[in-house]
Amino acid sequence: MAQQTGISYPTVSKILADLVAAKVVDEQDEEYIGFGRPAKVYQLASEVRAVLGLVIGPVNCELVVSGCDGRIRDESTCRFRTPRRFSTLIKTIGKRLKQMQGEGEEFIGLGVTVPGLIDRETEEIVKSPNIPQLDGKRFGAELEQVIGLPVAVVQCMHGLFLAERMFGEARDLNNFLLLNYNGGLGIAVCNDDQLMYGSNGLAGELGHTTVDVEGPVCGCGNRGCLETFATDKVVAESVSRRLGKNLDISEAAQLHAGGELDIDDILERAVDYLAIGVASAVNIFNPEVVFLHGRFLHLQDRLFDRLCEQVRQRALAATLEQCRIIRVNQRTQESERAGAVAAIVHQLTIRGGKQGVDRCIRGPKIEVHDGAANCFVESSSQARE
Ligand SMILES: [Zn+2]
Structure with missing residues (x-):
């Protein structure tokens, strides 16, 4: 570690001792690496201590238990309806946590993902359009008081970013971009190994770029x-209007897979607008990789090809040349859980806590997404072939 980081051996030892004392890192048996003294082996704690991850959605909340290495214990998952009142929400979380602690587990922190904007300085939830009971609340601070554990609250997008960064495909990347088109359309940008927050943490709202001055009214x-053109939510709404009944994107995808639904025009329109977003982001940030998180691109294989082709037309050739576009094969839910866990592991492991240096440590590579493959990797160049 001292060699890799250029930090002196005593300083590395001190940092590791702190992390071991905080139970975030486990010290393993010594290992001979061929010469000299045996090396001490450290890993993110997985067995003895656990962290909690909480995904707050408009309808349901999901609470999971995980090792600090990001491995979620599926059997631990607990779901409950999202209370309408803020005070009830806090109480409910406190109660669930007590139940889990009663089962003998020792937790060292709770990570929470929230769909909304969070002011990084004040840690106040500025706006959560679908969970308005959180608006204006310092959710993390209030939760900490009730549960007596460190709490890290991040917006969903930053959770996805941290999961990809710490445990996923982006572990070795320093310049990449993650775009989520599931509900709204947001990006998280890693520039020179640092997540871009903007002046108070609200950076990344690509979805609110005007692309049609007379277009539909946005949230x-x-x-x-x-x-208003390029998200799963909009695709589902368009399909719902056509069929005269309310469907979400999963239901629309199911009907479509069964051959009962001809929605080529809806999908193509959404892809074309998404390509504008991807090309703009590529032009502005010059990333090595763009990770695309969402569903509608998976409805037909040709959609990803169409997207890559359009991005190629719209992005600057020199910028796109070194850039791979990856369509992530995922269930959003699973990635969100990983995001909540990553949020607290990140907070516990950066020195100085919340205000510390904002580089992520890297965990072991695990399946942040569903399926055998971590990511469904399709580079834009492969798609062209
Ligand atoms: Zn808007």
């Missing part, structure tokens, strides 16, 4: 924002 109050 932000503006007209013709990118996210």
Whole structure:
């Protein structure tokens, strides 16, 4: 570690001793690596101590237990309806946690993902359009008081980013971009190994770029924002209008897979607008990789090819040349859980806590996404072949 980081041996030892004392890292048996003294082996704690991850959704909440190495214990998952009142939400979380602690587990922190904007300085949830009971609340601070554990609250996008960064495909990347088009359309940008927050943590709202001055009204109050054209939510709404019944994207995908639904025009329109977003992000941030998180691109294989082709037309050739576009094969839910866990592991492991240096440590590579393969990797160049 001292060699890799350029930090002196005593300092590395001190940092590791702190992390071991905080129970975030386990010291393993010594290992001979061929010469000299045996090396001490450390790993993120997985067995003895656990962290909790909480995904707060508009309808349901999900609470999971995980090792600090990001491995979620599926059998531990507990779901409950999201209470409408803020005070009831806090109480409910406290109660669930007590039940879990009663089963003998020792927890060292709780990570929470919230769909909304969080002010990084004040840690106040500025706006959560679908969970308004959180608006204006310092959720993390209030939870900490009730549960007596460190709490890290991050917006969903930053949770996905941290999971990909610490445990996923982005472990070895320093310049990449993650775009989620599931509900809204947001990006998280890793620039030179650092997540871009902007002046108070609200960076990344690509979805609210105007792409049609007379377009439909967006949730932000503006007209013709990118996210009124290119998200799973919009695709599901268009399909629902056509069929005269309310479907979400999973139900629409099911009907489509059964051959009962011709929605090529809806999908193509969404892809074309998504390509505008991807190309713009590539032009602005010059990433090595763009990870695409969402569902509708998976409805037909040709959609990803179409997207890559359009991005190629719209992005600057020199910028795109070194850039891979990866369509992540995922269930959003699973990635969100990993995001909540990553949020607290990140907070516990960065020196100085919340205000510390904001580089992620890297965990062992695990399956952040579903399926045997971690990521469904398709580079734009492969798609062209
Ligand atoms: Zn908007």
